[in-house]
Amino acid sequence: MTSLSARIASAALIPAALGGVLALSAAPAMAQDAAFRASTFNLSAYGESRVAPDMATITLGVQNEEMTAAGALKANGARMNQVIAALKKAGIADRDIQTSNLNVNPQYAYEQNQPPKFTGYQVSNQVTVIVRDLNKLGQAVDATVSAGANTVGGVSFGLQNPDAAENAARLEAVKALQAKADLYAKATGYKIVRMVSLGEGGGYAPAPQPAPMFAMAKREMADSTAIAGGELKVRIDVSATYEVAR
Structure with a gap:
């Protein structure tokens, strides 16, 4: 009887011991839950x-028609x-000239009630050309037209190294984010405790200029074609979660 009672008592202690372990292991989870229940601002x-x-x-490029x-x-x-050859003579490197389109299409004339x-x-036949010196852009276009190019597509401007412009945009984004957090804290009577997370989106992307395909007649040009690059806008989006308290 004594031995059986001892075994029963030991068995009774096991759930209690497990309960203590579960309580201890649940403590960090409860702490995490408490952190998630903290008041936060989610801003961008x-x-x-x-x-x-x-x-x-x-x-x-060049577009032409023949019977065969x-x-x-x-x-x-x-x-x-x-x-x-004209592009290379104008200072465009081989690596910056790439065939981008080549099409062969039969042509038909259509008349009413006739086959x-x-x-x-x-x-x-079209080539995509990268011009790394904008002072040569107009001259390059003129040279190709004189050499036989009769189609010119849209122009897009870009940056060879956008890092500096992106970093400047990042600084402005963080300033705007912090100012917004301070404004919300002041308006709601809270204080910013800490930044919990910070994320980034967006970034540099060259903006194509709207310029439809148009035909250019071969001609001699006294002045090079004027092409203005203007300015590029580099945008960085950021978002953050702030923990706040009264």
Whole structure:
């Protein structure tokens, strides 16, 4: 009986002991819950910097028609070689010239109540060009047109190294975020205890300038084409959680 009673008593102690362990292990979780139950502000803000671009990307090319696909491709290739040679002569490096589009399409004439009439093949060949010296941009466009380019696409301006502009925008974003936190704290009667988290979004992205594709006739130019780069806007978005207290 004594032995059986002892075993029963020991068994009774086990749940109590486990309860103590569970209570101890739950303490950190309760502390975390308390932290999450703290009053917080979840805020966001942004900062911007403006800077002049130091590079441009432009798309240009050659479009022509011939009765046969082979003839159209041959004529187009010969003229495009002249365009690329003109770009290199204007100071554009090989690495900054890339074929971006090549199309061969049959062409038809349509008349009312008549079957379509085949008129030949149209070949369109385009290259995307990066100009790292904006002083050469107008001259490069003029040189390619003189060499045979008859289509010019949109121009987009950018930065070769956006780090400085992004960091300036980050500083402005953090200032705006802190000012907003202080304003909310003052308006609600709270004090900022600490910043719990900080996140970032956005960043540098070159802004394309709206410029539809248009045809350019081959011509001699007394002055180089004027192209203005203006300013780029670099934006950084930030968000943060602040713990606050009365």
